[in-house]
Amino acid sequence: MPARCFTKTLLAISIAAIATTSQANSFNRISSFGAIHNLPEGTPQSQETSPEIIAASEDGNTLVYSDSPFGTLGFVDITDAAKPVAGGSFKLDGEPTSVAISGQTVFAAVNTSESYTKPSGYLLALGLQAREEQARCDLGGQPDSVAVSKDGRYVAVAIENERDEDLNDGALPQFPAGWVSIIPVKKGLPECDKLTKVDMTGLAEIGAIDPEPEFLDFNSHNEIVVTLQENNHLVVIDAASGKILNHFTAGSVELQGIDIEKDKKLDFSGTQTRLREPDSVKWLDDNRFVIANEGDMNGGARGFTIFHKDGRVLFESGSSFEQQVVLAGHYPEKRSGKKGSEPEGVAIGKFGDETYIFILSERASVIGVYRDTGAAPEFVQLLPSGIAPESAVVIPQRNLLVSANEKDLIEDKGPRAHVMLYRFADEPVAYPQIISTRTSNGLPIGWGALSGLTADSTKPGILYAVNDSFYANQPSIFSIDANQTPAKITAAMPVLRDGKTAKKLDLEGIAVDGDGGFWLASEGKTSKGVPHAIHHANSQGEIDRTIDFPAELLKHEVKFGAEGITMIGDTLWIAIQRPWKDDPADQVKLLAYNLKTNSWGAVRYPLEHVSSGWVGLSEIVSYGDKVYIIERDNQLGESAAVKRLYSVSLDQLKPAAIGSELPVVNKTLVHDFLPDLKSLNGYVQDKIEGFTIDAAGKGFAVTDNDGVDDSSGETLFFSLGKM
Missing domain, CATH: 2.130.10.10 (YVTN repeat-like/Quinoprotein amine dehydrogenase)
Known part of the structure; x- marks a missing residue:
């Protein structure tokens, strides 16, 4: 044959097997x-x-x-x-x-x-x-x-x-x-x-x-x-x-x-x-x-x-x-x-x-x-x-x-x-926790390096994710059905500019806009020609608006930029991963951009102290009267210490102008991710990067597998239950 x-x-056999991963x-x-x-x-x-x-x-x-x-x-x-x-x-x-x-x-x-x-x-x-x-x-x-x-x-x-x-x-x-x-x-x-x-x-x-x-x-x-x-x-x-x-x-x-x-x-x-x-x-x-x-x-x-x-x-x-x-x-x-x-x-x-x-x-x-x-x-x-x-x-x-x-x-x-x-x-299959499906022509949907997560505003368990610059020639918005185990990536929509694959993006955050489109946070690196920016993509993935970071902010640039984005009323809030040159060593900015006044502002967020490596932010999402923020170190395995979810009440998010004295918010520990990252009995992954809360109030988190480059390639995707 x-x-x-x-x-x-x-x-044909394989497709059937994927559908029955709960078998004994x-x-x-x-x-x-x-x-x-x-x-x-x-x-x-x-x-x-x-x-x-x-x-x-x-x-x-x-x-x-x-x-x-x-x-x-x-x-x-x-x-x-x-x-x-x-x-x-x-x-x-x-x-x-x-x-x-x-x-x-x-x-x-x-x-x-x-x-x-x-x-x-x-x-x-x-x-x-x-x-x-x-x-x-x-x-x-x-x-x-x-x-x-x-x-x-x-x-x-x-x-x-x-x-x-x-x-x-x-x-x-x-x-x-x-x-x-x-x-x-x-x-x-x-x-x-x-x-x-x-x-x-x-x-x-x-x-x-x-x-x-x-x-x-x-x-x-x-x-x-x-x-x-x-x-x-x-x-x-x-x-x-x-x-x-x-x-x-x-x-x-x-x-x-x-x-x-x-x-x-x-x-x-x-x-x-x-x-x-x-x-x-x-x-x-x-x-x-x-x-x-x-x-x-x-x-x-x-x-x-x-x-x-x-x-x-x-x-x-x-x-x-x-x-x-x-x-x-x-x-x-x-x-x-x-x-x-x-x-x-x-x-x-x-x-x-x-x-x-x-x-x-x-x-x-x-x-x-x-x-x-x-x-x-x-x-x-x-x-x-x-x-x-x-x-x-x-x-x-x-x-x-x-x-x-x-x-x-x-x-x-x-x-x-x-x-x-x-x-x-005689136990359910524990891994993978998220898989993709096939396209109409029978080919698998390729995915990896999931770096940001958001939820559909009306449909429980329906989520969206983006990949980062590891796939620089294929920036995508992935649709995820988390109402099943494992969760399934059902579609991959390319991010476009003028009908062509959008270039010079490093997508690290995504938020629904409430009207079928998305706000995307791109982590920049000016020395490599990648701008720090926020982009709006319509329901077809076409970028129709770009908001560049202001000059008064960029003069203090370091390579660690936007890592998450969320929308609260008329304001976009962006989590910056690590302190820039104008920040204290133990504080990082939460940027705010008002879509009506087109003005920038910020508050500062206090970081945990660690004995090795650095600590930074990986995600921000609003729900109810709080924003939830992932704070993590860059350590893995037995050295991993800080992989946490914190909350900040919305009444503290009162941005001051860039360049002025910025208020410092207070944070409350919500969840320690380390037990979740240890649950599959491998080594602890360093990049817990995505978090969102769906229309039913259920929290979901995902790790970034670095595109399987100097990494085990494992992606952990799990729920924290009702928030």
Whole structure:
């Protein structure tokens, strides 16, 4: 069957699955473990860590992961899965690339290469309990993946001898060639002197003389399936004899309905044909295996494929997996010109009577969950992950799934790397909390970086949001139906100027005007040619009026401008994010613009004090006799301290002229968002940016996912109930 037929079939299944996300027997994240907690005492917290490949002990109580930048194996005690405990680390004399566990032995592949042309490495056998080296096998090359047979009789190592991507644009061949090493195991220890080296040269159509084995896995017949990612090839080996049983090309996929340009907008009307170039591979049973089509040199099919070991394609996901990513707001637009969401990892597990396939997207930071049907797998749900999930391990006897998320953004003051745990139980799906629907032509509505929120003045649960300058070439007003779970983005209306996409906008706030149109607050940056301004858009999204900030205000400009807007009578009130040059360090302006007199004024709002980072405003909304204001710090994870909703009574909003002495308002704490931001058991998001109160008096809040750039991509959308 052509790939596009499979895709259409799965799209229909996927749409149905989205509509039933309250089904029982689902996976939900129950805890997260920051890898920095495994740093030895005295190690600077600035040390980069990266849980890359992860394995679980047979009793399911201990996790072991490879940490390449720190050169260690990390241990995590998950006896209480909801409260992981640091188990310490084991220092290696090289770079760990992979890890597997059999019985009481931890097998780790360790890279000690001097250079690309002088690769070397070894296989380490480490006691799980004593954590003492028990054996070491010289591999003679740079190892990548390691796997242990289900009966514990063999260890297989993919010797990649990776290429230098900066040499000749990474083109093959680059010697030495790679191979697969198979080592018998006796009483839990590898018999290094009986190592079998399986030659891979001469098999692939691409780079035949320079194979680069990437990932491998055993079935119960001790057959090994191997991906040659750069060679776009698959090989099946008999472990006992070392003979190649079969090999065949991974082939290519015609992709439809994808974004193919990195252009600060989301357009899923593109079509491409791409080589699969698979990374991870896992046996689904003794005859079928699943590959994640990450791509590398010339590929990136953005999905996954099920093969029979005889070479037949049994199922191709095409663009359907990536479109699920889009619907959940996790699409990484910056990767559009390359490999999109980059599915990289695969895990397989039987929970209850069903077998599940888990597809890990490196760039979208999600895990797709599919139920094996024996034919086209059924999409079940999408799980939020830490940044860049690299591998996962299933612990079916404890109803657990565990992901290792390798990206550590310490240098960018961003989120740290995490291990995350999910429980399979008879519970409603907790995430996503907001999704989009499809357009009339069947394509998903792309969205992300929601930065402002407002409510329809007459229809309960009907909200509107804007995106910020991450999508500078696609400023949009999104319609949201919050009367269902998850909430649904039902439409995206482009913001236009003279009938064309409006430029030089950084939309951070939105308010309904009471007449079908909207007031939009755009955060400016004069040095970048983006003006600080308020815009009015009609019901068709066309900007028909612009109000620039006055000169007497702009002479004190800093880059942190308008972050929210609300309308009270004839006056627009705008929350400025941080103090400008004419403000005290602990106060920020609430600007007022009177639409009848065309005059500006302001009051000052007092900010909380924090020990690290800064505090500023993210939203303002009027309701009843108060305005509600989001005040937050710029910290995330365990450093997050201030994520709060305050109120100010309307009788205090008596603006003075810009440049005069401004009155300072008093504020009252209404709600602390930290428990809400911790409710999904991930790391605390820093940008709680949108808040509104609907026509029935119900409060709603949303976070900004930064367009999935140096972010997990998670968007939290939740209600505070009746205000």
